[in-house]
Amino acid sequence: MTPALAPPRRVGRWTRFRRSGSNLSALAMLGALLALAAAADLLAPDLPGPRATGVRFASPNTPSLGERLQPPSAAHPFGTDGLGRDVLARLVHGARVTLAVALGAAALSTLLGVLVGLLAASSLWWLDGLLSRATAALLSIPPLFLVLAVMGLRGDAGPEQLALVLGCTGWAGVARMVRAEVLRVRTLDFVLAAKALGYSRARVLGRHVLPNALASTWASLPFVVASAAFAESALSFLGFGVAPPTPSWGGLLMQAHEYAVCPGAWWLSLFPGVALFALLAACARLGEGLHEALGVLR
Amino acid sequence: MARLAGRLLSFAATLVAISLVTFLLLRLTPGDPASLSAARGLRPGQVNAAAAQQFREELGLDRPLGVQWVGWLRRSATFDFGTSWRTGLPVIAEIGQRLPATVGLNATALLLACLAGVVSGVFFAAHRGRALDRIGAALTFVSLALPSFALGTAALLLFGGGRYFDLIPVQGLRSEGFEAMPLARRLADLAWHAAAPVVVLSCGSLASFSRTVRAGMVEALQQDFVLAARARGLSERAVLFRHALSNSLLPLLSQLGLSLPMLVSGSAIIERLFGIPGLGQLLFEAVLSRDYAVIMGVVTVVAVATVGGMLLADLLSALLDPRLRSRQ
Numbered sequence: 001m002t003p004a005l006a007p008p009r010r011v012g013r014w015t016r017f018r019r020s021g022s023n024l025s026a027l028a029m030l031g032a033l034l035a036l037a038a039a040a041d042l043l044a045p046d047l048p049g050p051r052a053t054g055v056r057f058a059s060p061n062t063p064s065l066g067e068r069l070q071p072p073s074a075a076h077p078f079g080t081d082g083l084g085r086d087v088l089a090r091l092v093h094g095a096r097v098t099l100a101v102a103l104g105a106a107a108l109s110t111l112l113g114v115l116v117g118l119l120a121a122s123s124l125w126w127l128d129g130l131l132s133r134a135t136a137a138l139l140s141i142p143p144l145f146l147v148l149a150v151m152g153l154r155g156d157a158g159p160e161q162l163a164l165v166l167g168c169t170g171w172a173g174v175a176r177m178v179r180a181e182v183l184r185v186r187t188l189d190f191v192l193a194a195k196a197l198g199y200s201r202a203r204v205l206g207r208h209v210l211p212n213a214l215a216s217t218w219a220s221l222p223f224v225v226a227s228a229a230f231a232e233s234a235l236s237f238l239g240f241g242v243a244p245p246t247p248s249w250g251g252l253l254m255q256a257h258e259y260a261v262c263p264g265a266w267w268l269s270l271f272p273g274v275a276l277f278a279l280l281a282a283c284a285r286l287g288e289g290l291h292e293a294l295g296v297l298r
Numbered sequence: 299m300a301r302l303a304g305r306l307l308s309f310a311a312t313l314v315a316i317s318l319v320t321f322l323l324l325r326l327t328p329g330d331p332a333s334l335s336a337a338r339g340l341r342p343g344q345v346n347a348a349a350a351q352q353f354r355e356e357l358g359l360d361r362p363l364g365v366q367w368v369g370w371l372r373r374s375a376t377f378d379f380g381t382s383w384r385t386g387l388p389v390i391a392e393i394g395q396r397l398p399a400t401v402g403l404n405a406t407a408l409l410l411a412c413l414a415g416v417v418s419g420v421f422f423a424a425h426r427g428r429a430l431d432r433i434g435a436a437l438t439f440v441s442l443a444l445p446s447f448a449l450g451t452a453a454l455l456l457f458g459g460g461r462y463f464d465l466i467p468v469q470g471l472r473s474e475g476f477e478a479m480p481l482a483r484r485l486a487d488l489a490w491h492a493a494a495p496v497v498v499l500s501c502g503s504l505a506s507f508s509r510t511v512r513a514g515m516v517e518a519l520q521q522d523f524v525l526a527a528r529a530r531g532l533s534e535r536a537v538l539f540r541h542a543l544s545n546s547l548l549p550l551l552s553q554l555g556l557s558l559p560m561l562v563s564g565s566a567i568i569e570r571l572f573g574i575p576g577l578g579q580l581l582f583e584a585v586l587s588r589d590y591a592v593i594m595g596v597v598t599v600v601a602v603a604t605v606g607g608m609l610l611a612d613l614l615s616a617l618l619d620p621r622l623r624s625r626q
Contacts, residue, residue: 136308137315140608141601144563145581149593150323152585169323230445234567237447238582253447257571260454261468264461273448281443 016293023289029282033275037095044089060089061245069259072267079267081255090247091271097248098279101163102229108167110224113174114217120175121182132179138172144234151240159242162235166228174217174224181213188212216297219290226283233276249276301616309609316601317371324594325363370594379595384587389595392580397599399471400576404565406496411503412554418504419511419546420538426516434512438505446564450498450571457494466494469573495572499564503557510553514546521545548615555611558604 017023036043046059064084072079078087120131150165151157157165185191186209194208235241236250237257244251249272256269291297361369373379379389422434457465467473471491476484518524519542527541566578573579577596584592 133311133315134319136312137319137601140312140559140605141316141319141597142559142562142566142604144566145578145597145600146320146323148566148581148585149320149597152593153324153588153590226443233445234447234563237567238570240585250447253451257447257451257454260451261458261460264455266455266461269448269451269455273445273452276448277440277444280445281439284439284443 013293017289020289020292022285023293026282026285026289029278030286033095033279033282034099036092037099040092040096044086044092046093060085060093060247069263069265071265078271079265081252081268082259087252087267087271090252091249091275094247094249094252094272095275097159097242097246098229098232098250098276101159101166101232101242101248102225102279104160104163105166105170105228105232106221106225108163109170109228110174110217110221112167112171114178114214116171116175117178118182120179121186128179131175135172135175135179138169139176143169143231147231147235148238148240151235157241157243159246162232162242163228166231170224170228170231174220177220178213178217181216182209185209185213215294216291219294219296220287222283222287222290226280226287229276229279229283249279302613305609305612305616309605312605313602314371316605317374317598318367320594320597320601321367321370324597325366374594374598377599379598380591382584382589382592384584384589384592389591392592393577393595393599396575396577396580399574400562400565400569400578400600401603403492403495403499403568403574403576404561406492407500407565408503408554408561410496411500411507412550414500415504415507416511416543416547416550419508420515420543422508422512423515423519423542424534424538426512426519434508438508441501441505442509444501446498446502447567447571449501450495450568453494453498454571467491471574495568495574498571499561499568502564503561506557507550507553510549511543511546514549515542518542518545548619551611551615551618555608555615558607558611562600562604 044060046061062085064080067076067080067084069082070076070080070084076086076088078091081087081090116131116135120128120135122128147165147169150169151162154161154165191204191208194204199207232241232248233250233253236248237254239254241250242248252272253269253276256265256272259265259268377390379393381388382392385392418434422431425431425434453466454460454468455462457463458468459465467490471488473487473491476487479487515538524537524542527537532541565576566581568574569576569578570582577600581593581596581600583589584596
C-alpha cells in the first residue's frame with residue numbers, strides 16, 4: 001500500500017518571494033532610490049542664483065566656477081563637476097529623471113506589448129502574421145541605433161518625449177512573450193475544463209486564460225524597467241537624452257567621460273556609475289525573484 | 299531543405315518588415331527632413347523654401363506614404379541610399395568606409411565572449427555549489443548589470459594615462475604614422491588600440507554566455523550519458539569538454555543570436571567612448587547634422603547585418619543539432 005501523499009501546502013506568492021534575502025534587499029534598494037527621487041527637492045532644492053554662504057543645501061544647476069572639479073569634501077560629499085555644480089545634488093535630481101523615464105517607458109511598452117501580443121494571439125491569421133513580423137523586426141534592430149535616429153530627428157527633448165520614444169520602440173519583447181503565453185495557456189486542461197463547464201468566451205478568456213498568461217509579463221516588469229533605464233542612460237550618455245542642464249545619470253556619466261583621463265576626476269564617474277548599477281542590479285534581482293515566486297519560466 | 303527554405307523566407311519577411319518599421323518610425327517622427335536640411339546654414343526659423351521643395355521632389359517626399367515606402371524598399375534592396383548632404387559622397391560609400399571597424403569590433407568581442415564564456419561556464423559548472431562557483435555567479439551578476447559606458451569610463455580613468463596608469467590609448471584605432479609601419483607592427487598597433495574597447499564591449503555578453511553554458515553543463519552533468527562516460531574511465535576533461543559541453547552548446551548558439559542586437563547597440567556606445575570610426579560614430583555625426591539619407595542608410599545596414607548574424611546562428615544550430623539533421 002502506498003502512503004497517501006499529503007496535499008501540497010499552498011504557499012502564498014509573497015511568502016515565497018520573502019524567503020530570499022536578496023529579493024528583499026533588491027526591493028529595499030528600489031524603494032530607497034524611489035524615495036531619493038521623490039525627495040530630491042527637499043534634499044537639494046533647485047535654487048537659482050549663486051548659493052548663499054553658509055547654506056548646506058547644494059543646488060543641482062547652479063554653477064560655481066570657484067569650486068570646479070573639487071574632490072569629495074564635507075561641503076560636497078560627492079565632489080563637484082566641471083562647472084562647480086554639486087555632484088550629489090545632481091545625482092539626486094538625476095534619479096528623478098532616470099526613474100521617471102524608465103518607469104514611464106516601461107509602463108507604456110508593457111501596455112503596448114500586451115495589446116499587440118493579445119491581438120496577435122487572436123485567431124485572425126493575417127493579423128498574427130503582420131504583428132509577429134513587426135515584432136520580430138523590432139526585436140532584431142539594434143535598439144540604440146533606432147532610438148538614436150528617432151531622438152536625433154526630434155531634436156532636444158524632455159523626459160516625456162524620451163519616455164514616449166523608448167516606450168514605443170521597446171514593446172516587442174513583451175508582445176512576443178504575451179503571444180506565446182496566451183497560445184500556450186489556451187491549450188491547458190483547466191481552460192478546457194472551463195469551456196466544458198459552459199462558461200462564456202469572455203469569462204474563459206478574462207478569468208482563466210489572461211491571469212495565467214500575463215503572470216510572466218508581471219514577473220518581467222523589472223527587466224523592462226531595467227532595459228528602459230539602460231536605454232535612457234545610454235542615450236543621455238551619447239548626448240541625445242534629456243536636454244541639459246537637467247541632470248540624468250547617463251548625462252552625468254557623459255560629463256565624467258570628459259574629465260576621466262585629464263584630470264582623472266574619479267568622483268564624477270564613480271557615484272553615477274554605482275547608482276545606475278544599483279538600479280539595474282536591483283531590477284535584475286527583483287525580476288529573477290518574481291519569476292521564482294510566481295513560478296514562471298523565463 | 300524545407301526547413302532551410304522556411305528560415306530564408308522568414309528572413310526575407312523580416313527584412314521587409316524592418317524596412318517598414320524604420321521607414322515609418324523615421325518618417326512619422328516630427329521634424330520635417332526637407333525643411334531641416336534646407337535650413338542648414340540659415341538662422342533658426344528661416345527656411346529656404348525653394349531648396350526644401352527641390353529636396354522633397356528628389357526624395358519623393360511629396361508623394362503618398364505607401365508610394366514612398368515602395369520606393370524606399372526598392373532603393374534599399376540595391377543599397378542605394380542616395381548621397382550624404384554633409385560630404386556629398388554616396389551614402390553606401392560612407393557606410394563602406396565605416397563598416398570594417400564596427401564589424402571587427404563586434405566580431406572580436408563576440409569571439410572573446412564565446413571563448414571566455416564557454417571556459418568560465420564549464421569551470422563554474424565543474425565547481426558547482428562550491429565557493430568558486432558562488433564567486434563566479436556574483437561576478438556574472440555584476441557584469442550583467444554594469445553598463446558598458448560606466449565600465450569604459452572607468453577603464454579610461456584608470457588606464458588612460460591620466461592620473462593613474464598609462465596602459466591603453468584613449469582615442470582611435472591607429473597610432474600616428476600607422477601607414478608607414480611594417481605589417482607586423484601595424485597589426486600589433488591595431489591590437490593594442492582595440493584591446494580595451496573589445497574587452498569592455500564583450501563583458502555583458504560574456505556574462506550571459508557564461509551563465510547559459512553553466513546552466514546547460516549543470517543539467518548535462520546529471521544525465522546518464524555523463525555517468526556512462528565517467529564509468530568508462532574517461533578523464534574529467536574529456537567528460538566535461540567532449541560529452542557534457544557539446545550538449546550545452548546549442549543553448550549557447552541561440553543565446554548568441556538573440557544577444558546580437560544588444561551587442562551591436564553596445565558597440566555604438568563603445569565607438570563613441572573610445573573614438574573608433576565605425577557605424578555608430580557615423581550615425582552620431584549624421585544625426586548631429588541631420589543627414590537624413592545617412593541616418594536611414596546606417597539604421598538599415600545595421601539592422602540587416604544583425605538579422606543576417608541571427609540567421610547565421612540559427613542555421614548553424616540547425617546544422618549542429620543531430621536531432622534536427624536526422625529528421626530530414
